Amino acid sequence: MAAPSQPQKSTYDVIVIGAGIQGSFTACHLAQRHKDTLLLEQFHLPHSRGSSHGHSRIIRSAYPQEYYSRMMPECFRLWQQLEAETGTTLYRQTGLVLLGPPGEPELEACRRSLGVDEVLDAAALAQRFPGFRLPAGQVAVLDSTAGVLFADRALRAVQEVFHRHGGTLRDGEKVLRIEPGATVTVTTTAGVYKTPRLIITAGAWTGAFVEQLGLHLPLQPLRIDVCYWREKQPGSARLGSVSPCFLTLGLSQAPHGIYGLPSIEYPGLMKVCHHHGSPIDPEKRDQIPSSAPGPDVAVLSSFISSYLPGLETQPAVREACLYTNTPDEDFILDRHPKFSNIVIGAGFSGHGFKLAPVVGKLLCQLSLGEEPSYNMAHFAITRFPGVLGAAQ
Numbered sequence: 275m276a277a278p279s280q281p282q283k284s285t286y287d288v289i290v291i292g293a294g295i296q297g298s299f300t301a302c303h304l305a306q307r308h309k310d311t312l313l314l315e316q317f318h319l320p321h322s323r324g325s326s327h328g329h330s331r332i333i334r335s336a337y338p339q340e341y342y343s344r345m346m347p348e349c350f351r352l353w354q355q356l357e358a359e360t361g362t363t364l365y366r367q368t369g370l371v372l373l374g375p376p377g378e379p380e381l382e383a384c385r386r387s388l389g390v391d392e393v394l395d396a397a398a399l400a401q402r403f404p405g406f407r408l409p410a411g412q413v414a415v416l417d418s419t420a421g422v423l424f425a426d427r428a429l430r431a432v433q434e435v436f437h438r439h440g441g442t443l444r445d446g447e448k449v450l451r452i453e454p455g456a457t458v459t460v461t462t463t464a465g466v467y468k469t470p471r472l473i474i475t476a477g478a479w480t481g482a483f484v485e486q487l488g489l490h491l492p493l494q495p496l497r498i499d500v501c502y503w504r505e506k507q508p509g510s511a512r513l514g515s516v517s518p519c520f521l522t523l524g525l526s527q528a529p530h531g532i533y534g535l536p537s538i539e540y541p542g543l544m545k546v547c548h549h550h551g552s553p554i555d556p557e558k559r560d561q562i563p564s565s566a567p568g569p570d571v572a573v574l575s576s577f578i579s580s581y582l583p584g585l586e587t588q589p590a591v592r593e594a595c596l597y598t599n600t601p602d603e604d605f606i607l608d609r610h611p612k613f614s615n616i617v618i619g620a621g622f623s624g625h626g627f628k629l630a631p632v633v634g635k636l637l638c639q640l641s642l643g644e645e646p647s648y649n650m651a652h653f654a655i656t657r658f659p660g661v662l663g664a665a666q
């Protein structure tokens with residue numbers, strides 16, 4: 275006779291919806307604070323349908339906005355702590371070069387955030403990083419603290435620490451409905467849960483998801499072409515897996531920016547992408563034919579022929595990832611304007627991975643009714659007009 279099955283636990287101190295990097299760090303902070311926490315994920319883990327998959331993400335101290343650069347020392351510390359707790363390497367220091375016209379305001383702001391005076395010209399850059407060519411009228415600023423975070427490994431590590439602190443992660447369980455109130459009811463494909471505190475970190479699904487809570491957030495999911503480019507002569511251009519990271523600012527042919535990272539995942543290839551993509555519904559991500567070279571690939575090919583001549587000008591590998599952009603590309607980290615026990619973390623606009631340890635801490639603090647450790651003005655929901663629609 276089969277043993278009688280345990281009734282599933284249905285009440286938690288906090289429920290977090292979405293086990294990407296933001297929800298996982300948030301849940302981990304809560305569990306470390308001894309909160310009985312449930313983390314719900316619609317897909318079976320690991321998955322590559324959202325924003326947190328893949329081998330690599332840039333981490334850097336340089337930021338044009340000081341409200342992000344101020345968070346970076348703590349981010350570096352918390353990433354290191356996660357490495358120590360899990361005995362894994364999650365970060366490789368490679369340096370990052372910011373490329374742009376001299377005096378470009380964002381480049382200058384980055385230079386100030388780093389506290390460096392030095393600006394590299396074409397000859398100095400080529401001496402230091404022989405694979406790079408700087409066209410006339412461009413300079414480079416070096417962020418030597420920057421490097422690559424091993425993204426997939428980092429996501430696993432933070433979920434492992436969450437588990438170790440007693441957290442419950444249920445994957446393959448999609449949240450269908452939320453009923454707000456002093457006690458929030460969360461209905462999933464597998465059960466019904468009750469909690470006094472809910473946190474929504476549902477990535478590209480957040481905009482459509484929070485409509486049921488009367489909230490109209492200006493969130494635009496974008497499909498990003500993640501492109502990898504082969505070295506023409508393996509090893510000769512010192513690009514591929516040994517390159518520094520780079521990021522362009524104020525480039526007229528690509529105003530959103532182009533960035534690159536050494537590729538650990540595909541030896542001999544370098545990851546070079548456009549910081550922009552095509553608007554999509556995350557449920558229909560693959561309905562854009564991935565075989566056709568899109569406009570982003572044309573922009574990248576032309577950039578590569580002038581700046582990285584050691585690479586072939588057609589991508590060897592193309593993958594897909596999602597951004598969720600806000601109009602100002604600042605995050606949303608706030609309580610629901612009407613239901614203060616529901617907290618939302620969204621709109622990471624293609625730059626949220628490195629900041630996830632601090633984002634998770636801030637969402638945890640908001641949820642527990644504590645004073646957040648950083649100024650939250652830039653992350654407020656109410657910076658957007660009309661979020662509560664006619665009922666406002």
Ligand SMILES: Cc1cc2nc3c(=O)[nH]c(=O)nc-3n(C[C@H](O)[C@H](O)[C@H](O)COP(=O)(O)OP(=O)(O)OC[C@H]3O[C@@H](n4cnc5c(N)ncnc54)[C@H](O)[C@@H]3O)c2cc1C
Pocket residue numbers: 291292293294295296297314315316317323324325326327330331332333447448449450475476477478479480483498500547595596597619620622623624625626627628629
């Ligand atoms: C190509 C690319 C390059 C990037 N480069 C960098 C970089 O170099 N540096 C950097 O700092 N950042 C970078 N980013 C940004 C960073 O990766 C994202 O900001 C971050 O991963 C966002 O995490 P998230 O947890 O909000 O979203 P996600 O990882 O998408 O997590 C949200 C989760 O919620 C789940 N979910 C949604 N709805 C439900 C539901 N109803 N029920 C249950 N679960 C649900 C989803 O399945 C998903 O797993 C990049 C992003 C991309 C796409």
Ligand SMILES: O=C(O)[C@@H]1CCCCN1
Pocket residue numbers: 332333334521531532533549624625626
């Ligand atoms: O967050 C970052 O550092 C990078 C910059 C370039 C675009 C992708 N994200």
